[in-house]
Amino acid sequence: MKFNLQSHQCYGFETGITKDGKQVIVGSDWDAFIVIYFDKDGHHLSVDILGKEAALLEQWKQEYLLKEQTICIQEFFIKDRFISLSKMPHDIIEFIEEPQNFDANEIEDYQYQLEYWQTRSDDFVFYWNEEYWCGKDGEVHTS
Numbered sequence: 692m693k694f695n696l697q698s699h700q701c702y703g704f705e706t707g708i709t710k711d712g713k714q715v716i717v718g719s720d721w722d723a724f725i726v727i728y729f730d731k732d733g734h735h736l737s738v739d740i741l742g743k744e745a746a747l748l749e750q751w752k753q754e755y756l757l758k759e760q761t762i763c764i765q766e767f768f769i770k771d772r773f774i775s776l777s778k779m780p781h782d783i784i785e786f787i788e789e790p791q792n793f794d795a796n797e798i799e800d801y802q803y804q805l806e807y808w809q810t811r812s813d814d815f816v817f818y819w820n821e822e823y824w825c826g827k828d829g830e831v832h833t834s
Contacts, residue, residue, distance in 0.1 A: 693733045694776060694815045695829035697761045702831065704819050707759040714762040717748065720772055721820055724748040727767075727774065735767035761829050775818045779808040 696716070698705040704718030713736070714729040723743050728736040741747040768775040777784065786793060786801040793801060808814070813827035824833035 692778065693763045693765055694825070695761050695763050695827060696776070696817060696825065697829035697831075698759055699823075699831055702819060702821070702823065702834065705759055706762045706829075708757050708762070709755045710757045711755075714764060715756070716762070716819075717752065717756070718819070719748075720774065724751075725772075725774075726751060727769070729762065729764045729767075733762075733764040735765070735769075738769060738772075773818055773820055777816050777818075779805075780816050780822060781818075783808060 696706050698707070703720075704716050706714070706716055709715055709728075712731060714731070714733065716727040716729075718724065724741040724745070724747055726739040726741065728738070730736055739751075741751055764776065766775075766777050768777070775781075783801060783804055786797075786805065790798065790801075815825055817823045817825050817831070821834060823831045826832050
């Protein structure tokens with residue numbers, strides 16, 4: 692399943708296409724400016740850590756970024772950073788995979804949340820230092 696994602700400079704990230712046709716998310720992570728690469732089919736390829744200086748990000752954008760635009764990517768997870776894209780929030784996925792780890796009150800709450808996410812078939816969650824709920828157009832509607 693693929694998901695559209697738009698730039699949201701106010702949340703610290705931009706999306707676009709590089710001069711060589713890769714889709715990218717670029718922006719400020721907690722300790723550095725980073726670039727996340729995806730192929731034309733939306734598969735995650737790699738991550739570049741540019742450093743802490745804002746000038747490095749601007750230099751990268753001048754050299755490699757063709758244009759800012761909505762990208763269409765698949766689910767991914769970067770282990771050493773709080774960056775990922777998934778169909779639903781991670782805690783609900785954990786509930787689906789390991790319900791025995793939840794008590795009766797939590798189970799009732801998570802069943803309600805799971806039902807919500809199953810009926811919102813076009814929504815997804817993008818994690819970029821925070822949890823952002825996005826619609827099918829890639830626009831953040833809840834943070």
